[in-house]
Structures are given as structure tokens and as C-alpha cells.
Amino acid sequence: MNLSVKSMFRRLWRQRLFSFLNIAGIAISVSACWVIYRIVSYEYSFDSQLPDRANTYRLVTGLIFDEKGDYNGGVSKPMYQAMREQVPGLKRVVPVFGQWVNTVETKDVRQRPVLVENAQDIVATDSSYFMMVPYTWLAGNPATALQTPESVVLTESRARSYFGAASPEAVLGRVITYNKEKTRTVTGVVKDLGYPSEFTAKEFFRLQQVEYPLAEWTNTSGSDKVYLQVATGADTGRIMTQISRIGADKWAEQTKHWSLPSTVKRWFKLMPFGDSHFSTYISEGNGHKANRSVMRGLIGLGVLLVIVACINFVNLTTAQLPQRSLSIGVRKVLGSSNRQLMRIIMGETFLIVLLAIVVAFPLTTVAYRFLGDIIPEGMLNYTAGWDFVLFLAVLLTGITLLAGSYPAWLMTRVQPAGIIQGQGVLNTGSNRRLALRKVLIVFQFVIAQVFIAGTLIMGAQMNYTLKKELGFSKDAVILVDIPWKLAKSPVYGNKQYVLADALRNETGIAAVSVARAPLSNGYNSSMYEYFNGKKQDPVRRQIFKKFIDTAYIRTYNMQLLAGRNISPSDTTNEFVINETAVKAFGFASPQEAIGKMIGQVSQTQFPIVGVVKDFHVRDFHASIDPVALMALKDVSNGLNIRLAGNDPAQWQATLKMIEKKWHAMYPDEEWKGQFYDQTLEALYKQDRADSRLVNLATGVAIVISCLGLFGLAVLVAFQRTKEIGIRKVLGATVTGIVQLLMSDFVKLVTIAFVIATPIAWWGMDRWLRGFAYSIKIEWWMFALSGVIAVLIAVFTVSFQAVKAALSNPIKSLRTV
Known part of the structure; x- marks a missing residue:
């Protein structure tokens, strides 16, 4: 080992306390910065390898109801056909429509049956998708793989889950049955994308070319996405104008058949693809997104922590200079130049920072465990290659320069004559340095x-x-979701009502309702209208719909302000609305609303029979909206179980009883109830x-x-x-x-x-x-x-x- 390095280690050992404090401060800062860097670099790496990314856009839909704006990540299905036919300057229009599959059946390489229920990550698209997204083809031809309606393309991971260790070539020609009726033949296998991407599909169907009815232009689903790649040099402003004109023409055509109020508006937005991963303002339930403002805040936070660590180093290092003044003076008397003295401090700083980076690694591991539930999924498995080395090199160099420059300069200000006179290092200008x-x-x-x-x-x-x-009242309520496959199964269909009736007879249960919880991620809304006899035009408002049974209001202890609860029914024939809906329709009081007729636009109207006190249907980021409670048996797939009493110890026995009855009703389905x-x-x-x-x-x-x-x-x-x-x-x-x-x-x-x-x-x-x-x-x-x-x-x-x-x-x- 070099003599100067040995002397630096000896000095660090002699000043163990200060060395520990310096190393600890920088190590903590480096560890925090490394975690932040991993998070930020992972989020910004999404689809970074997509070819022609600068000319790639995503079309999204903007909607306004009652002066409340929102964006939907989907587009009406016919739009992609219209753009291909009517909008010049588009190199490629790529539809990616989500598919809902209940069961997937096939046989593996040993002819053993394979059954997958509620399969995810399946889309319908066409060959343009594989021209836009750079998959590596392991088997099949990208130009012909989706030529027939019976074809399906799999990713390597999905093929492995279906067919085990079979080679991609051996997978070609395999038959897969979807929903027990539709068979498809594997015509291609592609390698999974090796980088974070919003293109998470694992199975690809051929999108059927159909003539969509006019009504389809009114439907917008977040799972129906459309991507555009514009020609080089094309005017995106003109393209957007043409897209808007198509939408406006169809909207005007719809209003001839369906009268819409002026408060309802719809438009389209051409979003640069680089913004898609950060579009947290768009309502869509699938896919991971990041908030760009949060990412910038994290970057700022990392910079602040580095600055704080450097300040800490400067203070601790300068605090030791009085004790080093004699050795510094001797070095200057013996001929050491200012550059040599600065090199000593900078060398010691470099060594401390290097040791701190080494210590930071185990601290980072601890941080990952502490932050496990908020670390983006997939981040720890993502490696950025040489970015890791470059980041550490920049951090090592930057902290060394920031932390070591001032102490190094201060060392050069020591006057040997002052040492001989006993003035020390801090006599000249010490007040300014202390300040x-x-x-x-x-x-x-x-x-x-x-x-x-x-x-x-x-x-x-x-x-x-x-x-x-x-x-x-949310306390002591257990939620149990009935899987879609059970609710619609001819074997298990409607058994949730049998289970609910069985539970109501148990002493440990206060109430049971078959419905969706009041405040949840999912919600449904429609335009409702009320015809006031004094006005020619109806009052139209966007209303959140909650499908309930007669036990719902009692289960959640909702307060009825006027009228009564809904009557037992399998279909909607009356409404209970909330206070905000009363005001939205212009009723003077809850009592005045009772008996008034409302309904969806151009559909049958039914009476308002009750008014409940306002309650939240969305989280606190959103205000309380108008809500209508109504009966509709076919969509009620959740159990809301209120436990009796206030003793959690007694609840445990009740929970075991509920689970037992669940397995008696659904023997092959896992119990997933939670408070x-x-x-x-x-x-x-x-x-x-x-x-x-x-x-x-x-x-x-x-x-x-x-x-x-x-x-x-x-x-x-x-x-x-x-x-x-x-x-x-x-x-x-x-x-x-x-x-x-x-x-x-x-x-x-x-x-x-x-x-x-x-x-x-x-x-x-x-x-x-x-x-x-x-x-x-x-x-x-x-x-x-x-x-x-x-x-x-x-x-x-x-x-x-x-x-x-x-x-x-x-x-x-x-x-x-």
C-alpha cells in the first residue's frame, strides 16, 4: 500500500470519532440518494428503448360532466378506423384493446390439462402493434402471425406457463381454448421485453375488422387504447385538428339521436408517448404510473441530502483543524506547498467518501426492506448496466469536491509564524469562519x-x-368479493344470496348486504334527467350509481333524511338519492325530492323514494358527487358483513364461522375477506x-x-x-x-x-x-x-x- 494512503488511514484511526461521524453522515446520504436514484431511473426508463419514440403519441379522451373535467385513457373503438381512413400524415395507427377472459384451457407438452382462470394481460390488436413495439421473435412471422381470427401470439413467459419447457418452435400450432368455446392456434412466440414498459400484454389476439354502430362512439373504456406514430416532419397540430373534427362530427351525429346538455363535452388529446407513464391524471385502472412532480421532488430531495452531508463534513473537518494546526505549520515550514496541503485534505476526503459508499450498500439493503411496500414493483429486478457505475462515480467525485474544497482551502491559510506565537489556525479571520x-x-x-x-x-x-x-359506519365491516367466474357460473350463480341469508341467521353477525361498498376504487355513473313541469328543458346531471339491496342502508348505518328505503326488487324501479343529488336537480329540500321522477336520458323514469345524508363514494382527493342508490340484482357481487358487538376477541370466532360457511358454499375458492x-x-x-x-x-x-x-x-x-x-x-x-x-x-x-x-x-x-x-x-x-x-x-x-x-x-x- 502506498505510504501516503497508509498515513491517511492512520490519521483516520487516530481521529476515530470524527472519522466515524463523517463516514456515517455521508453513508446515510449516499444510501438515501441511491434509493432515490434507483426509483427515479426506473420510472424514467419506461419504454426508453421504443423506436421512433419522439414521433409516437397516445390518443386519450377528455370528458366534462356538470363542469367537472376528467380524462379517460381509452378511445371509442371506431376512432382508430376513422383515423386510418381520414387523417393523412399518420405513419401508423395501433389499436390495443383489452380482452376479458374467464378461463384458458390447453395441454402442456406431456398432454396434461392446463387450466387458468381469470387470465390477465390479453389484448386484441393487429400487425401494426409489432411494427411499433420491438419484440424479438422466437418463432413465427410478425407480418403473418395475426392474419387469421383464430391466431394468437404469446410471449415467452406466457408460453412457458402454458407449455412448460417446450421450445418456441414446438409451441407453434398448439391449440388454446378460451371461455370453453373459442379455440385459437399459437402462430408466434416473442421474447418478453427486457425493459420496463406499459406494454404489459402477454397474449395477443387478432382484432376483428367490424363495422361499428354509431352507439359505439358514445362508449369509452380505459382498456381500449390507441397509439399513433406520425410521419417524420408531419404537423401534429393539423393531425390533432383533423382528429377533433372526426370526434365533433360523430358527437353532433349522436346528439340527433340522444339529446345531451351543453354541460357535457368530450374532446381528444394527443399525448406524447414520453408523457404516458407519468399521466397520473388519466383515469385508468391498469398499469403502473409515476407522478413526474414526485420524481422531481425526489431528485431535489437527493440533492438536498447530499448538500446536508457535505455541510456536515465541512463542519466536522474544520472543527478538527485547530488540533491539526501544529502539524500543518510544521509541513509548511518544511516546504510543503499549498497544492500539496490541499491534496492531503482532498485525498482524505476521497478516502472517507469511498469508505462511506462501501458502508452505504448494507444501509441501502435495510432501506429497501423498510420501504418494501412503496418501492415500484419490478424495480429491484431492473438493472441499468453502466448507469450504476456512472452514478457512483459522479457521486464520489461530486461529494469529494463539495465537501473537501473549503477545508482544503482553509488549510492553506495557516501561518507558520502564528503557530510559533501560539495563535493557532483560527486566529486570522476566525470569526468569519465561525460565522x-x-x-x-x-x-x-x-x-x-x-x-x-x-x-x-x-x-x-x-x-x-x-x-x-x-x-x-365502516367499523366492524367485512368485505368479501364474489369472483366474476362464480357469480356468472351456472353452478354457483346467485349463491351469494344464499350465503347472505345463512349468515344473517348467525348471532355474531349484525347485518349482511349483497352490494358494493360505499367508498371504493370502482364506480359507475350515467346521465340522469328530471323534467320540471315549469321548464321545457329537463335538468340533466351526471349521477354516480350504487346498486344495493334493502339491507344496505342498515348495514352501513346511513342516515335517512326523508322518505324510506328501497323496496325488495331484482331490477331498478325506484331511487334513494343523497343530499348533493337533491341540490343538483334543484330540489329545495330532501322532503321536496320525495316522489319526483328521474331516470337515465331517454329511458324510463322512476320515483325518488328516499334521501340519505351525503357519504363519500371516492377518496378525499375528490368531492362528494350526486349519488343514486337503486336495486339491480345481476351486478351485486360483493358481501358486506357487519359483525355484532364491539369486542375484537369475539370477532375471531365469527370470522372462522364465516370462512367455514364460505368454503361450504364455494369449496374450491380461497377465502379472501378483509376488514x-x-x-x-x-x-x-x-x-x-x-x-x-x-x-x-x-x-x-x-x-x-x-x-x-x-x-x-x-x-x-x-x-x-x-x-x-x-x-x-x-x-x-x-x-x-x-x-x-x-x-x-x-x-x-x-x-x-x-x-x-x-x-x-x-x-x-x-x-x-x-x-x-x-x-x-x-x-x-x-x-x-x-x-x-x-x-x-x-x-x-x-x-x-x-x-x-x-x-x-x-x-x-x-x-x-
Whole structure:
């Protein structure tokens, strides 16, 4: 080993405490940055290898109902045909329509039957899809693989799940039966995409060329996607104008058959493909998306943590310079140049950063486990190749330069003559340098207090979303979804009602309803109208529909404000609406709404028989909408079971009883009941993920800031050694000296509090605007964050302050 490297290791060992603090601070920062880098690089890598990506777009649909706008990721099915025929400048129009398959049956290579239920990731498309997406073909011809309606193309992973270890060539010609009636022959096998992509399909059907009726232009499903590739140099503005004209013409044609109010609008948007993965504003249930603002926030967070770690290193390193002043002076007397002295500090910094990066690896593993539920699925299996090495190289170089430059420059300012006269390294300009360190400490605690305030406010909002009055009682309710295959099966069809009746007779159960939960991910809405006799034009409003039974209102303890519950029925023949629907239709009161007739546009109207108090049907990001409760037996596939009593210990026996009855009714189906509270928590998964990241950043910022504060405490105690000794000789108490030393640090944290408060308020106010229902930011939240910061600072400094106060005054007065 080189002699200079050995000497650096010896020095680090002699100053073990400071070396540990430096390495720990940078390691924590590097670990956090590495996690952030992995997340960000993974999200930005989606479809990065798609050819001609700059000319690829996705068409999405914009909708407005009652002045409330929304985007749907799908497009009316006939649109892709119209664009191919009527819009010039398009190189390729690619339809990708989702397919719903109940059962898939085939035989593996040993002729053993293979049955897959509720198969996912199946789409209908044509050969243009494989021209757009660069799959590697293992068997079959991309130009002819989807020529016939009976053909199907599989990815390698899907072929393996069906046919085991059979080669791709051996898979060709295999027959697969879908939904026990439609048979298809495998005509191609492609290799799975080797990078993150929104093209997640594993099975590809041929999209049938049909003449769509006019009614299809009114249907928009998020699973029916259309991608466009424009010709090089084509005018996308003109293309969008032509697409809009097609949509407007069809919309006008529809209004001749279906009268629509002026408040209903629809348009199309040509979205650059690079924005598709980040289009969180689009309503579509499938596929993983990322929020670009969150990604930018994470990048900013990583930069801040690196800066905090560098500040911490500067403070700790400069705190040691007084102890190194003699050796520095000797080196200068013996002829060492400023460049050589700077090389020593930069070399030590490089070595510390390198060791910190090594330590960061196990810390990162721990972080992955801690953040396991918010790490994007597939991220840990994705490797970015040389990006990993480049990132570490940039981090190593950047931190070394940022952290080491100022201490290296400061070392060159030592005057040998000052050492001989006993002035030390800090005599010349020491006040300015100490002021700089205080500014750096303030900066660290500004960041820390912003994070602390963010943690408190985000935590309060999460607590608010889970505990706020929802308009119904969610406690002690078990949700059980009846799989679609069971609900529609001739063997099991409608057995959910038999099971519900059996459960109602049990003593441990208070109520059972066969319906969908009030607040859930899925929802259904339609345009409803009310004809007021005094007006010629009807009042039309978009209404959320909830299909219920007579036990629903009682199961969820909803409050009836007027009228009665719905009557037993298998079909819709009356409505119970909420308060918001009362106002939407213009009724003066709930009582006035009773008996009025409403219905979907151009369909049969039925009476309003009851009005319930408003309740939430979507999460707190959305406001309460007009809702109509109605009977419709065919779509009621969920059990809502309210347990009796308030003792969780008694519930366990009831849950076992329910599971037993479930298996008696559905012997081959797994029991998957869960408490409604758990389902509601899952709705705020992204918000909780953001909160967890802020909590982690808060912890990292606090730990690193405390390390820097400790370093400054060591420096101040060293500088005031004689002053402390004199005060003790003159009768100062230990408590008085401790208070004296701590007062400066409390002032710094107080200054940081004043700066951090408006920054934290601005950031949290913007975050809370994303919720239709949110907490109010209170003054005490910032006061509490300031108190926490002061307590952290006092705790950090107290050890060094007490140690200095208890030191021998005689020894202190002899200190040079």
C-alpha cells in the first residue's frame, strides 16, 4: 500500500470519532440518494428503448360532466378506423384493446390439462402493434402471425406457463381454448421485453375488422387504447385538428339521436408517448404510473441530502483543524506547498467518501426492506448496466469536491509564524469562519425543520382521511368479493344470496348486504334527467350509481333524511338519492325530492323514494358527487358483513364461522375477506408512500444535521476552553456553563425555525390542495416542529457541553 494512503488511514484511526461521524453522515446520504436514484431511473426508463419514440403519441379522451373535467385513457373503438381512413400524415395507427377472459384451457407438452382462470394481460390488436413495439421473435412471422381470427401470439413467459419447457418452435400450432368455446392456434412466440414498459400484454389476439354502430362512439373504456406514430416532419397540430373534427362530427351525429346538455363535452388529446407513464391524471385502472412532480421532488430531495452531508463534513473537518494546526505549520515550514496541503485534505476526503459508499450498500439493503411496500414493483429486478457505475462515480467525485474544497482551502491559510506565537489556525479571520459554520448549521436545520413540519402535517392528513366521518359506519365491516367466474357460473350463480341469508341467521353477525361498498376504487355513473313541469328543458346531471339491496342502508348505518328505503326488487324501479343529488336537480329540500321522477336520458323514469345524508363514494382527493342508490340484482357481487358487538376477541370466532360457511358454499375458492378499514387504507397507498418518503428524509436530515451540530459543539468547546476555566475559577456553576454553551445553538435553531416556517407552509399548502377534504394548517404544527428541533439540538450538544463544564479549570487554563 502506498505510504501516503497508509498515513491517511492512520490519521483516520487516530481521529476515530470524527472519522466515524463523517463516514456515517455521508453513508446515510449516499444510501438515501441511491434509493432515490434507483426509483427515479426506473420510472424514467419506461419504454426508453421504443423506436421512433419522439414521433409516437397516445390518443386519450377528455370528458366534462356538470363542469367537472376528467380524462379517460381509452378511445371509442371506431376512432382508430376513422383515423386510418381520414387523417393523412399518420405513419401508423395501433389499436390495443383489452380482452376479458374467464378461463384458458390447453395441454402442456406431456398432454396434461392446463387450466387458468381469470387470465390477465390479453389484448386484441393487429400487425401494426409489432411494427411499433420491438419484440424479438422466437418463432413465427410478425407480418403473418395475426392474419387469421383464430391466431394468437404469446410471449415467452406466457408460453412457458402454458407449455412448460417446450421450445418456441414446438409451441407453434398448439391449440388454446378460451371461455370453453373459442379455440385459437399459437402462430408466434416473442421474447418478453427486457425493459420496463406499459406494454404489459402477454397474449395477443387478432382484432376483428367490424363495422361499428354509431352507439359505439358514445362508449369509452380505459382498456381500449390507441397509439399513433406520425410521419417524420408531419404537423401534429393539423393531425390533432383533423382528429377533433372526426370526434365533433360523430358527437353532433349522436346528439340527433340522444339529446345531451351543453354541460357535457368530450374532446381528444394527443399525448406524447414520453408523457404516458407519468399521466397520473388519466383515469385508468391498469398499469403502473409515476407522478413526474414526485420524481422531481425526489431528485431535489437527493440533492438536498447530499448538500446536508457535505455541510456536515465541512463542519466536522474544520472543527478538527485547530488540533491539526501544529502539524500543518510544521509541513509548511518544511516546504510543503499549498497544492500539496490541499491534496492531503482532498485525498482524505476521497478516502472517507469511498469508505462511506462501501458502508452505504448494507444501509441501502435495510432501506429497501423498510420501504418494501412503496418501492415500484419490478424495480429491484431492473438493472441499468453502466448507469450504476456512472452514478457512483459522479457521486464520489461530486461529494469529494463539495465537501473537501473549503477545508482544503482553509488549510492553506495557516501561518507558520502564528503557530510559533501560539495563535493557532483560527486566529486570522476566525470569526468569519465561525460565522460561516453557523450559517451552514442554520441551513441544515432549515431543511430538517421543513421535513419535520411536513411529517407532522402529512401524518395529520393521513390520520384525518382514515378517521373523518364518511357518512356511513365502516367499523366492524367485512368485505368479501364474489369472483366474476362464480357469480356468472351456472353452478354457483346467485349463491351469494344464499350465503347472505345463512349468515344473517348467525348471532355474531349484525347485518349482511349483497352490494358494493360505499367508498371504493370502482364506480359507475350515467346521465340522469328530471323534467320540471315549469321548464321545457329537463335538468340533466351526471349521477354516480350504487346498486344495493334493502339491507344496505342498515348495514352501513346511513342516515335517512326523508322518505324510506328501497323496496325488495331484482331490477331498478325506484331511487334513494343523497343530499348533493337533491341540490343538483334543484330540489329545495330532501322532503321536496320525495316522489319526483328521474331516470337515465331517454329511458324510463322512476320515483325518488328516499334521501340519505351525503357519504363519500371516492377518496378525499375528490368531492362528494350526486349519488343514486337503486336495486339491480345481476351486478351485486360483493358481501358486506357487519359483525355484532364491539369486542375484537369475539370477532375471531365469527370470522372462522364465516370462512367455514364460505368454503361450504364455494369449496374450491380461497377465502379472501378483509376488514373495510384495510380496503380504505389501500386507497391512499400513494399518499402513504409520499408520507413514508418524507419521514425517511426527515430522519436522514435530522441525523446528519445532528452530526454537524456535534462537530460545531466540539469546536466551540475547544475555542472557549480558557473562558470556561476562568468562569469556573470565578464561581460559575456547571449548569450556568452548560446554559452558556447551549444558548448559541438554540439561537441557531430558532433562526432556522423562522426561515423554515414559511417554506414548510407553502409546500404543505400546495400538497393539501390535492385533497378535496383536508385539514387546516395550524400554527401549533410549526411550533411543535420548532420545539422538536430545539430538543434535538439540546440533546445533541448536551454531552459535549456537560463534558466541557465538568473539565478541570486548572488544566483548562494551561491549555495553549
